[in-house]
Amino acid sequence: xxxxxxxxxxYYHRVVDCQWACPxxxxxxxxxxxxxxxxFTDAYMLNRESNVFPGILGRTCDRPCEPACxxxxxxxxxxxxCRLKRVTADxxxxxxxxxxxxPAEKNGKRVACIGAGPSSLTVANDLVPLGYExxxxxxxxxxxxxxxxxxxxxxxxxxxxxxxxxxxxxxxVDIRYNTPVTSLRALRDENFDAIFVGVGxxxxxxxxxxxxxxxxxxxxxxxxxxxxxxxxxxxxVTSIGERVLIIGVGNTAMDCCRTSLRLGGNDIKxxxxxxxxxxxxxxxELDDAEEEGVAIVxxxxxxxxxxxxxxxxxxxxxxxxxxxxxxxxxxxxxxIIPCDDVILAIGQENAFPxxxxxxxxxxxxxxxxxxxxxxxxSTLPGVFFGGDAAWGPKNIIWAVAHGHQxxxxxxxxxxxxxxxxxxxxxxxxxxxxxxxxxxxxxxDYNPSPRQQMRxxxxxxxxxxxxxxxxxxxxxxxxxxxxxxxxxxxVETAFQSSLCIECDACIDICPVQCLTITDNGDEADLRGxxxxxxxxxxxxxxxxxxxxxxxxxxxxxxxxxxxCGLCAERCPTAAWDMAEFTLQIPYAxxxxxxxxxxxxxxxxxxxx
Amino acid sequence: xxxxxxxxxPLAPLPKNDLGLTIxxxxxxMSTLCAGCGHDSITAAIVHAFWELSTPxxxxxxxxxxxxxSKTPTYxxxxxxxxxxxxxxxxxxxxxxxxxxRELTYIGISGDGDSLSIGIGHxxxxxxxxxxxxxxxxxxxxxxxxxxxxxxxxxxxxxxxKGDANVIAPIDPILLGLAMGATFLARSFSGDKxxxxxxxxxxxxxxxxxxxxVISPCVTFNDxxxxxxxxxxxxxxxxxxxxxxxxxxxxxxxxTIPTDGTRVVPMHDGSIVRFRSVPTDYDxxxxxxxxxxxxxxxxxGEIVTGLLYVDESSQTLHEMGHTPLEGLNRIPVSELCxxxxxxxxxxxxxx
Numbered sequence: 001x002x003x004x005x006x007x008x009x010x011y012y013h014r015v016v017d018c019q020w021a022c023p024x025x026x027x028x029x030x031x032x033x034x035x036x037x038x039x040f041t042d043a044y045m046l047n048r049e050s051n052v053f054p055g056i057l058g059r060t061c062d063r064p065c066e067p068a069c070x071x072x073x074x075x076x077x078x079x080x081x082c083r084l085k086r087v088t089a090d091x092x093x094x095x096x097x098x099x100x101x102x103p104a105e106k107n108g109k110r111v112a113c114i115g116a117g118p119s120s121l122t123v124a125n126d127l128v129p130l131g132y133e134x135x136x137x138x139x140x141x142x143x144x145x146x147x148x149x150x151x152x153x154x155x156x157x158x159x160x161x162x163x164x165x166x167x168x169x170x171x172x173v174d175i176r177y178n179t180p181v182t183s184l185r186a187l188r189d190e191n192f193d194a195i196f197v198g199v200g201x202x203x204x205x206x207x208x209x210x211x212x213x214x215x216x217x218x219x220x221x222x223x224x225x226x227x228x229x230x231x232x233x234x235x236x237v238t239s240i241g242e243r244v245l246i247i248g249v250g251n252t253a254m255d256c257c258r259t260s261l262r263l264g265g266n267d268i269k270x271x272x273x274x275x276x277x278x279x280x281x282x283x284x285e286l287d288d289a290e291e292e293g294v295a296i297v298x299x300x301x302x303x304x305x306x307x308x309x310x311x312x313x314x315x316x317x318x319x320x321x322x323x324x325x326x327x328x329x330x331x332x333x334x335x336i337i338p339c340d341d342v343i344l345a346i347g348q349e350n351a352f353p354x355x356x357x358x359x360x361x362x363x364x365x366x367x368x369x370x371x372x373x374x375x376x377x378s379t380l381p382g383v384f385f386g387g388d389a390a391w392g393p394k395n396i397i398w399a400v401a402h403g404h405q406x407x408x409x410x411x412x413x414x415x416x417x418x419x420x421x422x423x424x425x426x427x428x429x430x431x432x433x434x435x436x437x438x439x440x441x442x443x444d445y446n447p448s449p450r451q452q453m454r455x456x457x458x459x460x461x462x463x464x465x466x467x468x469x470x471x472x473x474x475x476x477x478x479x480x481x482x483x484x485x486x487x488x489x490v491e492t493a494f495q496s497s498l499c500i501e502c503d504a505c506i507d508i509c510p511v512q513c514l515t516i517t518d519n520g521d522e523a524d525l526r527g528x529x530x531x532x533x534x535x536x537x538x539x540x541x542x543x544x545x546x547x548x549x550x551x552x553x554x555x556x557x558x559x560x561x562x563c564g565l566c567a568e569r570c571p572t573a574a575w576d577m578a579e580f581t582l583q584i585p586y587a588x589x590x591x592x593x594x595x596x597x598x599x600x601x602x603x604x605x606x607x
Numbered sequence: 608x609x610x611x612x613x614x615x616x617p618l619a620p621l622p623k624n625d626l627g628l629t630i631x632x633x634x635x636x637m638s639t640l641c642a643g644c645g646h647d648s649i650t651a652a653i654v655h656a657f658w659e660l661s662t663p664x665x666x667x668x669x670x671x672x673x674x675x676x677s678k679t680p681t682y683x684x685x686x687x688x689x690x691x692x693x694x695x696x697x698x699x700x701x702x703x704x705x706x707x708x709r710e711l712t713y714i715g716i717s718g719d720g721d722s723l724s725i726g727i728g729h730x731x732x733x734x735x736x737x738x739x740x741x742x743x744x745x746x747x748x749x750x751x752x753x754x755x756x757x758x759x760x761x762x763x764x765x766x767x768x769k770g771d772a773n774v775i776a777p778i779d780p781i782l783l784g785l786a787m788g789a790t791f792l793a794r795s796f797s798g799d800k801x802x803x804x805x806x807x808x809x810x811x812x813x814x815x816x817x818x819x820x821v822i823s824p825c826v827t828f829n830d831x832x833x834x835x836x837x838x839x840x841x842x843x844x845x846x847x848x849x850x851x852x853x854x855x856x857x858x859x860x861x862x863t864i865p866t867d868g869t870r871v872v873p874m875h876d877g878s879i880v881r882f883r884s885v886p887t888d889y890d891x892x893x894x895x896x897x898x899x900x901x902x903x904x905x906x907x908g909e910i911v912t913g914l915l916y917v918d919e920s921s922q923t924l925h926e927m928g929h930t931p932l933e934g935l936n937r938i939p940v941s942e943l944c945x946x947x948x949x950x951x952x953x954x955x956x957x958x
Contacts, residue, residue: 437610445614502643507651568609571643571826
């Protein structure tokens, strides 16, 4: 194999599994170390740099970081990264004077943001400090987008949501509440320098089966999940029947069933077509719903709504059996389950009725706008998309990542720079050696198990819709969980020219991830490592030829626990432990390097 | 000493041996030797060898004397028996232990100071008596614990870190062993586990004293330019013409032993040492040929490594003494010391 290029930030970045997996590349180990030092405000600000909404995401993030976490490969349970993020928000001091501010002198550019959800707010967060005038159009009387309308208060309290959205709006965003945009043509006539579309995926999918439109009463008892959650959020809906069926098992379904319990429901069933391993909901959201007494019923496919005298009285389901891989089902039986209400939570889709189709903004497959994956620009120059509006429903952290990239594009567009000439990521590597076998980080492996989130008592929980269920970590839990982090960003940095091939590092490594051997191709090398190479997704580090024998140092990155023993046992300091800091370019801080990125227009990338 | 103890990582994908143990089960305490010490690599090779042989840790006895080398038994097989004796006396203690209990696997770790200076007499007699043990000399040519004076194994012309080059002839433990009638002689290099591990395994299988001289660079006092026991010198002057494999006694592997020109030496316990490559004028079972081969290379400044001499026909201390097959420690005292009447009867025989 060719020697690994450790001048490329991607090599070190990839070792930090959580940061690599996070769409916004949050410096997770960095903020966890700050937590361990009790520097909660600093930890919060480090989060905010990349993910903008630490308090919100610390409660609601889809956590792509956690399945990726190295700790999961070491003891089976990832670090509770999301919960620790919430700790920073819970314990931070006043941050007002550390937030970015708008300069007194504006740059004369006007940008319209449609929608006041996470992607638009991120665009504003990045552009206002540069002197842009950002005008934000929001259809409702409050900001936050789906973070407000679709996530119930018992998961995300209003005060957290308000403080983090307001922090951005207070920089000087010209927000126009209760102002839905009904025509892109009309908006373009207002002479904005750029327009950002962050309207989300606002339309809940329906279920067209017999009985759907047979109700004759003044109010339908068949609800669309996201619309119903929105109505609850704004106080338009305050009760529901005792027996509720939720159709679908995504995270929206979990919010619907738990909200139902708080509005008078006491017999709640979530109806799933397929077996549990195919559920879309996050496992922890399923656990939380089941803890509250929600029944999850598998292998039931909706057949018809049962309507008697114009009134919903139940639903009929096929009881099905699935083949291997759950591709084909056989109907075993049918059953009618009586109910008072049905909530449909089977997905959501985009809708752009307000974009005229003759503006030059192309729509592709699925009636989705054609958006470039790198620049976030549509085919109409100056009109950018991000968040769920770009490629369909994803989640908040993706919307934030999109917002940062779109802001870079908008800034370049407004300054007549090429959009494909992107600012490049940089890195900093800083030795953590403080003395003889002494490091600036705590390098020992802590065998503590993952800390369990404390919940408010079940007997208390349903008294009010806005009683937050999760209580956060205690000080002891925080300390223990922070020590579970393996500090993957404190990385093994190897200088082949110094190595005398004494084998000390190989002998001391607790996971046998190092090997000195003759070079070969990857498959060959993987077959000759000290410990079996079981994870082909994790790369090998291969050094330049070693001075004495010409062999190479190979490191299997899979389960290195970053204990630093290799560096401690190295007599020549060929190994060092160096903190890797990814320098992420933002519109407000683009860095110095720029690389040309080919454009990849797509219209059918769906999560 | 490292800042932390080598942690146990629960899911590290470590293979298990026939006893269901991972290599981590054959480790010991954290080494307090200098970072990069050759001795630590030898320790790791010993850990590997015993793990691969699936030797039950409680059937191993580790013995040592005084010196950097003699600290190392603490760093391997924490479940084994151990005895850290006085300077140079490891061979004597091992002889006594083996006399009392022949059922354990004995491994003595010594250094060039412990075995070639103060303890050379004990080493010579342990070889003569053919005590069944693995005898490792961790040979770095200096007295490391006392700050790097030249030892009895330092080559003529080798320069210490400070001061003049050595002028006194060295003692070569392999040539000493040949003269004393040793039955298993090997030389290796701490930086070459591929060679050292099979040699250690063969040594465990050997029926008698297996002497292994391992060149083990002292990174602190003897790894500089001008040293003949540095990592670089060894890599430039080592001659590995004798390449050996060790094939343990296992039916499924026996079927794959080649019958071509490779020389195969069956060991006492049924396992096999296979010489994959030996020079044509060389016979590892002929004492004279081995000695001239080593001397030839020495005169050219080369260090021959590998399993150099093996004689499986010899008898151990117990075989020569016709002692019982079980350890003396298992024999009831009444039988072991049958009393004055039995002694009188025995002495009557000699009149």
